[in-house]
Amino acid sequence: MVHQNTNIEHLISAFAYSFSSSNETFYLRKRDLKVIGVHIFDYSLVSKCKSEYNSGLTSEEEQDVKEVIIANEKRYNTHILIPRLTKEQRFEIMKQFMTSTKDFNKELSVNLQDLVDSTKNYGISFFKKGIKPGVEMEYLSVGIDDNELKSKWREFYRNKTEIIALAWLEKQKDILGLKK
Numbered sequence: 001m002v003h004q005n006t007n008i009e010h011l012i013s014a015f016a017y018s019f020s021s022s023n024e025t026f027y028l029r030k031r032d033l034k035v036i037g038v039h040i041f042d043y044s045l046v047s048k049c050k051s052e053y054n055s056g057l058t059s060e061e062e063q064d065v066k067e068v069i070i071a072n073e074k075r076y077n078t079h080i081l082i083p084r085l086t087k088e089q090r091f092e093i094m095k096q097f098m099t100s101t102k103d104f105n106k107e108l109s110v111n112l113q114d115l116v117d118s119t120k121n122y123g124i125s126f127f128k129k130g131i132k133p134g135v136e137m138e139y140l141s142v143g144i145d146d147n148e149l150k151s152k153w154r155e156f157y158r159n160k161t162e163i164i165a166l167a168w169l170e171k172q173k174d175i176l177g178l179k180k
Contacts, residue, residue, distance in 0.1 A: 010035035018134030027079040
């Protein structure tokens with residue numbers, strides 16, 4: 001499998017990012033398969049209005065972000081929007097984890113059910129529980145005071161997300177004619 005310049009960790013993070021958040025979007029630049037994140041405030045970098053926005057990015061990163069924004073605005077076919085895990089994929093990964101461990105099944109089941117319920121009718125009661133819209137993976141282990149379980153869960157989630165992300169990347173390479 002050819003990864004070229006793709007930073008797999010960035011690709012995994014793009015897939016794992018909350019699916020309901022519009023704060024940041026991620027793109028794969030076709031020419032070098034670089035993953036570029038664009039934060040909503042980054043649009044200030046190309047705005048005609050003079051602002052004192054400090055992106056915190058390096059000059060090279062700012063150029064990458066500007067390129068993505070302009071390409072999208074002009075409808076250039078130079079970048080591919082990276083999808084996020086769907087809620088169904090997230091729930092499936094959570095269920096797989098729960099079947100892989102014997103520990104804290106009751107707590108994990110309650111947390112999973114809270115997440116499922118929050119996607120049906122998100123409201124103040126879920127906010128008070130600390131549930132954010134978008135089925136963020138951290139909530140599955142909330143209230144469980146066991147660092148080993150939390151570490152196993154993070155590793156499991158990233159490994160499952162990596163499989164999905166790499167399959168997507170390979171499909172993009174097929175489409176772009178980059179498969180070797």
